[in-house]
Amino acid sequence: MTTxxxxxxxxxxxxxxxxxxxxxxxxxxxxxxxxxxxxxLVVWQSVVTGILTGGLYGLIAMGLTLIFGVxxxxxxxxxALLAVAMFLAFGVVQATGLHPYLALVxxxxxxxxxxxxxxxxxxxxxxxxxxENQLLITLxxxxxxxNGLLLFFGAxxxxxxxxxxxxxxxxxxxxxxxxxxxxxxxxxxxxxxYWLLRRTRLGxxxxxxxxxxxxxxxxxINVRRLHTLTFAIGTACxxxxxxxxxxxxxxxxxxxxxxxxxxxVVVVLGGMGNVVGALVGGLLIGxxxxxxTIFLNGQSSLLGVFVVFVLVLFLRPQGLFxxxx
Numbered sequence: 612m613t614t615x616x617x618x619x620x621x622x623x624x625x626x627x628x629x630x631x632x633x634x635x636x637x638x639x640x641x642x643x644x645x646x647x648x649x650x651x652l653v654v655w656q657s658v659v660t661g662i663l664t665g666g667l668y669g670l671i672a673m674g675l676t677l678i679f680g681v682x683x684x685x686x687x688x689x690x691a692l693l694a695v696a697m698f699l700a701f702g703v704v705q706a707t708g709l710h711p712y713l714a715l716v717x718x719x720x721x722x723x724x725x726x727x728x729x730x731x732x733x734x735x736x737x738x739x740x741x742x743e744n745q746l747l748i749t750l751x752x753x754x755x756x757x758n759g760l761l762l763f764f765g766a767x768x769x770x771x772x773x774x775x776x777x778x779x780x781x782x783x784x785x786x787x788x789x790x791x792x793x794x795x796x797x798x799x800x801x802x803x804x805y806w807l808l809r810r811t812r813l814g815x816x817x818x819x820x821x822x823x824x825x826x827x828x829x830x831x832i833n834v835r836r837l838h839t840l841t842f843a844i845g846t847a848c849x850x851x852x853x854x855x856x857x858x859x860x861x862x863x864x865x866x867x868x869x870x871x872x873x874x875x876v877v878v879v880l881g882g883m884g885n886v887v888g889a890l891v892g893g894l895l896i897g898x899x900x901x902x903x904t905i906f907l908n909g910q911s912s913l914l915g916v917f918v919v920f921v922l923v924l925f926l927r928p929q930g931l932f933x934x935x936x
Contacts, residue, residue, distance in 0.1 A: 629931055637898065644905045652783060657901040659784040663794040665897020667856055669890035670797035671870055672877035673804055674848030680884025681821040681841045683742070684734065687749040689874060690867030691756035692846055696722050696853030697862045698760055701769050711771045711858055712792070718850040726846025730839045753867070760864035768861035776858075793855040800851050801890050804844075808886065817841055821884070872913075876920045882930030891931065895919075 644654045675689045699721060700714035733748050777788040808814035819827040820837045828834045860866065877896050881888025896916055903915030923930065 626932065633895075633931065637895075640899075640902055644902050648905050654902075654905065655782070656784045657905055658898065659781055659786060660790070661898035661901030662894055663786060663790045663897070664900065665894035666794040666797040666801075666890075667852055667859075667893070668873055668877050668896055669893025670801055670848060670852040670855070672874045672881065672889040672893055673801055673886050674845035674852075675874050676878045676881065676884055676889045677804070677848070677886060678842055678845040679878065680886070681817055682734075682838050684745050684749070684842070686842075686845070687746065687871065688729070688752040688756065689846075689849055690869070690871030691753040692722060692725065692867070693849040693853045693870050694760060694862075694864060694867035695725070695756055696850040697771075697857050697866070698764060698769070698864075699850075700854045700857045701771055701862055704771055711773055712796075712854065714857075715851060715854045718854045719847050722850030722853075723843045723847040727839050727843035729846070730842035734842070735835060735838060753871075757864050757867065764864060766863065768863050770861055771857040773858040787859075789858040793859060796855045797852065798890075800848070801886075804848065805886060807844075813840075869913075873916065876916055879920065879928075879930055880923050882932040885930065885932045888930060888932035 641654060641658065644657070645651060648654055671689070671693065675686060678684050678686050678689075696718045699718050700711060703709060703714040703717050704711050729752065733752065734745060773789045775788075778785050779788055779791055781791070806814075808817060816827070816832050816837055817840075819830075819832060820834050820841075824834050827837075873896060877889055877892040879892075880895060881890070881892030896919070899915045899919050900912045903912045907914065
């Protein structure tokens with residue numbers, strides 16, 4: 612797992628250069644979108660919506676990249692766990708009438724415990740030891756959770772309404788209050804996660820385990836417990852993102868698959884195991900998704916995301932903030 616403060620001066624110079632190139636590409640893409648649409652307002656609206664949506668993608672991807680960075684587990688069940696959290700938020704709101712965002716106090720701890728149980732029960736034993744088994748177990752768990760949700764809730768889409776939903780003017784664009792709140796919540800929670808990893812003893816222990824597991828064990832760190840705790844924190848990130856996103860989308864048992872794809876693209880773009888890269892990658896993917904709708908007249912917004920994914924794999928497979936293995 613890597614963070615911004617661990618880079619050498621040479622790496623920092625490289626990151627600055629890559630940031631400059633990336634900024635130039637983004638500006639060029641926005642200029643082309645302006646030529647395509649002929650409306651500055653349409654392009655600005657897409658840019659604002661893309662950035663706000665990208666913050667949420669970043670939070671989802673942070674949990675995924677944290678798990679990979681510390682445990683070397685590519686968790687294919689991350690999207691399904693997100694769907695579980697959304698249905699949990701839906702159930703809490705329907706049963707109690709609470710404000711949707713108050714479901715965070717239920718969904719985040721519940722997903723934390725679920726993540727701990729999944730790791731301790733399925734992934735930390737002998738059966739989940741090898742990489743192949745971990746991939747098969749998380750993929751199987753994803754299918755199990757999706758089909759369980761279909762069995763209990765059916766395929767009918769559900770929704771969580773935000774009371775007093777308003778439209779907020781933002782420098783000429785107009786955004787739904789729920790989208791702005793979700794972005795601010797995602798950035799805040801991302802900052803808390805970064806603080807946890809950089810400024811606390813727990814974060815130091817997690818980074819030590821990520822850097823050198825056997826060495827961390829020699830100095831008295833319980834590596835198995837840290838692995839379980841890290842998997843639980845990563846899953847709790849999915850729970851928080853689910854509650855924040857619930858008022859924005861239709862909730863279905865299979866929605867996790869799309870978020871899974873987007874989150875993996877974000878993680879690869881930002882650099883596998885890099886928490887800061889996940890947030891930056893999320894913002895970029897949200898922007899790409901919205902600009903693609905301008906070039907393709909609202910059709911297949913994921914096409915641009917996949918193009919970016921392929922380009923990154925060819926040009927810089929370690930991601931924008933990753934290091935060569």
